[in-house]
Amino acid sequence: MVEIKNLTKQYGQITAVNNISFTANKNEILGFLGPNGAGKSTTMNMIVGYLPPTSGQILIDGMSMNENPKEVKKKIGYLPELPPLYLDMKVIEYLKFVAGIKEVPKSEREHQVARALSRLKITDMRKRVIKNLSKGYRQRVGFAQALIGDPQVLILDEPTVGLDPNQTMEVRNLINMLRKDHTIIFSSHILQEVSAVCDRIVIIDKGQIKAVDTKENLTGAAEGDIVYILKVEGECKSVEAVLKKISGIKNIMEVNYVDEKTSEFKIELEAEDVRKEIISEMLENDMSIIEIKKMTMSLEDVFASYTRGRSYSGLATEEIDDDKK
Amino acid sequence: MFALFKKEVQSxxxxxxxxxxxxxxxLIYSLSFITWITSLExxxxxxxxxxxxxxQFFYFIFLIPMLTMKTFAEERRANTEVLLMSTPLNVxxxxxxxxxxxxxxFFMIMALTFLYPLITTMYGEVRWGSLICGYLGFFxxxxxxxxxxxxxxxxxxxxxxAAIFGEAAMLLLFFMDGFSQIQWMQNKPVLSSLLSAVSPKVRFEGFATGVFRLSDMVFYILFITVFLAWTMISVEKRRWNRG
Structure with a gap:
């Protein structure tokens, strides 16, 4: 439904989006996940035809924005990061205006406006002037605007920012309800949100795509790794020195200082058996284990590992190296 | 387009x-009218x-940037430009x-002043031809x-x-004619005649005295077309340069 091919956007010297490609299939919810400034909004602005791309192609339902902007734009509903509202207008006037500029046939306008109002639960607010509404309601009016014209593709840029937890849930439910007959691309920097509603996830960072896959595969790929959290009574340095001797440990991912006598490690093992070796080695060195538990990778870890680079070795290592010198 | 037109008028x-x-x-019109008729004799x-x-031309056109200042500036500030651009509307x-x-x-505002000629017809004679011509020129x-x-x-x-620079542009347009008359310009006849040829004020003189010339009308229409085209280019260009 939405095909993005080698899309690049440059602002002068800065490359905001660098050669990205991905596809959103029909009636699929695609999560667009990335830290602030990753290029999410820029990409979305290009998909809806507001920003012209420096190079690359965007196809909506097989049609290109360059060749047939009018038809393509009719297929898209867009909720930008900042809802595009005319504050002086009443909610109903605003939605009718949007129906007008989206060229919704006159006979359908009433119906579509009423449906958008009821879907966002703002029917009671329809006679209020937008500037007197709270942020949550304004966001919903913006969302209602995106639904007008019955577009097949919905592009939602951080739709839940600024909403309270209840409203966030409502928006998520709404997205779930719309999934039947819409292709939805929605961006967020909140992981639970993306993992709660999306079929597939695109992880973007610094203008580049780091991963595109289903949530299960993304976490699954990481689950192939055997990661343990080990809490030991002993100084960081000395424990790490012991751990480094064990050949079965692939990687020390994190070192946490708990207090003077206790330290916590996040370690990746080559096989489950290595666990026994660790335990015996610890006992030999008179370090008692407080806790050892297996980690299940959350989407958060996946996200962190994709956006920050895969392995992480703690500060303690460097200190040891210094001591050797 | 009609929806946008309607919304703009309402705004x-x-x-x-x-x-x-x-x-x-x-107010400007009335004060001017009063001074004229009291000194007629x-x-x-x-x-x-x-x-x-x-x-009182200068005072009238001074009001126009106040009508136009928000057109695109406000749209951009409120982020509603995105909305317009992502709908089937084109630039x-x-x-x-x-x-x-x-x-x-502008037409509605101007029409309010039509009250004076209407009242005048009741007590005197109005030459409608020259009146309409004047209003057309002013419009x-x-x-x-x-x-x-x-x-x-x-x-x-x-x-x-937008308002301040709009006023500055109005000033420039208004004084173009006067500027072409100054001594320094008189020594450069080509430049001087060119400046007075593109001065919209000179073109208004005909209309104001009740003389309708097609060339004057064509001049204004061209003038409007050029600036509207420039506006379209400017809006489009801003989309490319954004960021």
Whole structure:
């Protein structure tokens, strides 16, 4: 439904989006996940035809924005990061205006406006002037605007920012309800949100795509790794020195200082058996284990590992190296 | 496009803006009218309504940037430009929709002053031909100023800046004619005649004295077209340069 091919956007010297490609299939919810400034909004602005791309192609339902902007734009509903509202207008006037500029046939306008109002639960607010509404309601009016014209593709840029937890849930439910007959691309920097509603996830960072896959595969790929959290009574340095001797440990991912006598490690093992070796080695060195538990990778870890680079070795290592010198 | 046109016209009446501008406009007209008719006997000349426009021209066009300042600046600041651009409207329709809307508002404001000729017919004689001609000329000149004001508004996202630079542009247009008359310019006949040829004020003289020339009308229409086209380019260009 939405095909993005080698899309690049440059602002002068800065490359905001660098050669990205991905596809959103029909009636699929695609999560667009990335830290602030990753290029999410820029990409979305290009998909809806507001920003012209420096190079690359965007196809909506097989049609290109360059060749047939009018038809393509009719297929898209867009909720930008900042809802595009005319504050002086009443909610109903605003939605009718949007129906007008989206060229919704006159006979359908009433119906579509009423449906958008009821879907966002703002029917009671329809006679209020937008500037007197709270942020949550304004966001919903913006969302209602995106639904007008019955577009097949919905592009939602951080739709839940600024909403309270209840409203966030409502928006998520709404997205779930719309999934039947819409292709939805929605961006967020909140992981639970993306993992709660999306079929597939695109992880973007610094203008580049780091991963595109289903949530299960993304976490699954990481689950192939055997990661343990080990809490030991002993100084960081000395424990790490012991751990480094064990050949079965692939990687020390994190070192946490708990207090003077206790330290916590996040370690990746080559096989489950290595666990026994660790335990015996610890006992030999008179370090008692407080806790050892297996980690299940959350989407958060996946996200962190994709956006920050895969392995992480703690500060303690460097200190040891210094001591050797 | 009609939806945008309607919304733009309404937007002037949500705030007191349109009312304040009409009030000022009528005030200028009325004061001028009063001074003219009270001094008629002394001057012993024929009074024409169009002469009011010609005489107080400067005050009238000073009001126009206040109508145009928000057109694009406000749209950009409130982030509603995205909405317009991501709907089937294209830049041509957006600019035209806004232009026609301001045109209607300007027409309504101007029509308020028509009250004076109407009252005058009850007690005296009005030469309708020359009157209509004067109003037509003033409307065309006004719309030219609107096009210029819209262009200025498309350069910035700050309404105040748009208003100030709009006024500056009005000043330039107004003094173009006078500037072509100064001594220094008289020594450069080509430059001087060129400047007075493109000066919209000179073109208004015909209309104001009740002389309708097609060339004057064509001049204004061209003037408006050029500035509207420039506005469209400016809006489109900003989309490319954004960021």
């Amino acid at each position: 002037y009446f949500y705030s007191p803006l349109a009312y304040v501008i009409s009030a000022l406009f009528v 002394k001057l012993n000349l024929q009074f024409s309504f169009a002469a009011i426009f010609y005489d 041509f329709k957006i600019v035209m929709g806004k232009f026609l809307a301001i045109g209607l508002v 065309l000149w006004g719309m030219g100023c609107v096009a210029v004001g819209m262009l200025v508004s498309s350069f910035t996202e700050n309404q105040i800046i």
